[in-house]
Amino acid sequence: MQQLVQQAIDQLVDSGEELGIQVAVYRHGEQVVDAVAGVADPATGRPVASDTPFFSASTGKGVTATVVHVLADRGALDYDTPIVELWPEFGAHGKEKATLRHALTHSIGVPAVPARLTAPDLADWDGMCALIADSEPWWEPGTRTGYHAVTWGYVLGEVVRRATGRPISQVLREEVAAPLGIADELYFGVPAAELGRLARLEDAPGSAETMAAMPADLPLFKATPPALTPSAAYGNDPVVLTADIPSGGTMSARAVARMYAALLTEVDGVRLLPEARLREITALATAETDQMVGFPTPRALGYNLGRPGADPGRTPTVFGMPGMGGSAAWADPATGLSFALTKNRFSPGPATAVDRIGALVAEAATG
Template sequence: MSELQEQVQAAVDDLVESGAEQGVQVAVYRDGELVADAVAGLADPATGRAVTSATPFYNFSIGKGATAAVAHVLAERGLFTYDTPVVELWPEFGAHGKEGVTVRHVLTHSAGLPGVPLDSTPEDMCDWDKMVAALEDAELWWEPGTQVGYHAYTFGYLVGEIVRRATGKPISQVLLEKVAGPLGVGDELYFGMPPAEQGRLAVLEDAPMDMSVFGDMPDDLPMFKAGPMSLFPTAALGSREDYLTADIPAGGKTTARAIARLYAALLGDVDGVRLISPERLREVTTVTASGPDTVFGNPSAWGLGYAIGHPASTAEQTPTWFGMAGAGGSAAYADTATGTVIALTKNRLTADFAAYERISEIVTKTTS
């Protein structure tokens, strides 16, 4: 066992033993090789089922990293470019003055369509055709490319419908055929997860969270216009069978080692599979849109589908890191400078990324 493996395992063991976490997975890749694969805790406290490296977790927005990867693989194969107008692939999308939205705008959260209808229900989110129709009928919040605002749910449907129009296939099928399957993780990385497989999932639980902060916020904040509170990421929402079965590619179900392997294959060769060229990797990981997030108010910096800068830092401090974090504290990021990937998945939904930051500190010390 390597020193890194020992250190990471000790850290995840402590996270569980201290009561901070219930079940945790960590996977670390370096230069295309899995160099740490650590698990601890319970996937299901009710039955005593332990977390293994093959236990999938529903990780909310961590799945956007896979959604973006599918788009880049198709762009690599010439099905569209980043500057292709969305209406060229999806003509109905152009209603209400949206003809100027490009694939690049969608990938950088600058398209101006960050919200779903405020009367949307969880059942609606599982209805692909209904959500696509809502986007076709939507009006822009801003001129595409002039502002940045996190497209929490709409990112998945926008990219997913672009993929469907370009290939004739749902994005779950393209993920399996072009990304997860070739990487050997087709049974660990999903958008829509077949009901027969859902018993393998880790059971989510909500960490205690002070919701009073929302009561202190003005009612007219843009984030409250981007979707109803019934769609706020919680253990109950992420445990619904319809939510788990449906294609909602703003999130995903994955193991740490599967999403880490995907990022490693964006960086370079993984057992003979490389998802995109070095030239495209540079384009994907260059800051393309940045500034205050119009919806949530935080500073933001985006490459093409990926946040630039490590969690708890800024793009200026860690400009070579790119990836996606998920509501609840899971995250997966890669570093173009060192060829390192760090992924952490967990089933206790916390409001911070303390667990990921702790693992990252251990891993980055070994590469500095």
Template sequence: MSDLQKQVQVLVDGLVDDSVEDGVQVAVYRNGDLVVNVVAGVADTAAGQPVRPDTLFYSASTGKAAASTVAHALVDDGVFDYDTRVADLWPEFAAHGKGEVRIRHVLTHSAGVPAVPADTTIEQLTDWNGMCQLIADMEPWWAPGERVGYHAATFGYLIGEVVRRATGKPISTVLAERVAGPIGMADELFFGVPQEQLGRVARLTDDPGGKAAFASMPPEFPLFKAVPPAIVPNADFGNRRDVLTSDMPFAGTMSARAIAKMYAALIGEVDGVRLISPERLSEATTLATAGLDDEMTGGTSTWALGYCLGWPGTSDPSDRPTVFGMVGIGGSAAFADRATGVTVAVTKNRFNPIEMNIVQRVTELADEAFV
């Protein structure tokens, strides 16, 4: 057992013992090798079911990186390119002047359709065709590329419908065939979880402190314009059977080792597999929104093509421009560093919308070990 494996195990065991966390997975890859594979705690607090390495966690927006990876793989395969107009694949999307939106704009959250209607329900989110029809008929908030605003929910349907129109297959199928399957993780990396796999999904609980802090945000917080509070993911949201089994590629359900392995196969070879070319990786992980603030989050925009740049917790990607990844609202996250060959992933079931402590501490430990 490596020193880093021991250090991470001590870290997460302590958090569980102190009742800070219920169940946690941590995975770290370095240069294609799994060097940390840690679990702690329980997947279901009521049943006392222990977390296993293959336990699945609803990880919210951490899954956006998987959707982006599908898009990059298809660009690498010549199915479409970043400057393909969305409407060339999805003609209905051209309504109300959206005909010039490119796939590049979708990946940089600059497509101009960041919000769903204020009365959108969770049931509507699980209706793929209904959501795509709704988004196609939206009026844009800005011209493509003119502004940036986190497309919290619409991102998944935009990418997913482009993939479906281009390949004739749901994005979940393409994820399995082009990304998760080749790296041996087709049963640990999902958008919609197959019914027969639901027994492996950890049960989420809301962290009282995080829930209260999120609830205290003012109603005029810009992100609530994009995602009404009634459909912002929380523990109840992520425990719903219809949510877990539906393709909603603005989120995902996964193990830590699966999403960490995906990132490892983006930045290099893993078990002889590399998901995209080095040239594609370079383009996909270069800052694409310099000088623009994010109108939905109110912060500095740090988008590459579908990934955020910099370690979690930083608003300045220039500090570590070779780091890219995505966090989830509940505290799960996964990142990769092209310079060091290190990828880090954390999944957990204590749902806390403001907490990034575990992934930050693990990345610090990995830095100490490898940088």
């Protein structure tokens, strides 16, 4: 499988379709693919290495969900606890019945932020949490579902902070990343001293046209200001990279694949969750029409269901998250696979590399 994947990503880079790319695969707790190709920084020619972190947008949501589940398994959180029990201010404007389960399934009803917000606003944790707590819900929590592109991470992150007394970036490092030996490759807020290690993003040709062709009246765009919509400039911004914004994340493919592998089974002596908890959090929670994008989106507790790029109905046991720009990470309890792809040519359209390489890996594992 290593050779197949390496050949595939070399071809993507050689053809000019991709700039720099990482793919990592674990199977039954063992790493079977660690492939890299291309350059991490086109300005200097610095090559991609296995430990190069890439800003990977909403692929980080799967990392946030994992932190929540680790805490829940230890009794620090309960999915059906009203959020107001930890965060009383959140109950404003009729949100007092909202639960952690509602937040995980994007059904909490606060998907939007004001159009005036810019990246520096995102770095103000207390300000963002106060703004979200005081927002009026678009629907009664629990009655509909709709992708919370920006607000999702703050709601869950503040619940984690109130429950533990620690910012979610610290909890990620201490409870998930450090035990797995990936603390320097899996981040929310990246330490400023580490910024020089990161891959530099570049917008794919035609990105502006792709965005312009999307429906202007899509609720997702009304809920997320252009300044906060991920792009190469957004993912290269030190303000964004160094802030805790757990609706996204910065990671190497091998780090996030290792995290997913440790959800499925033991990895070098570490397993993040027991089997019963894994079954609970990966079961179908909602498959309703998403109010932000207008089509049904099967979801578990904090993860999408179905392999990115594939018909979710054909791969219902797969759970994970894609990120705008073309990165993704997922795991499949049915096959014991965990997969991650990160890249720095930021493509807002269909994630063709994720689709192609993910299918290649799945086929190789079952063939």
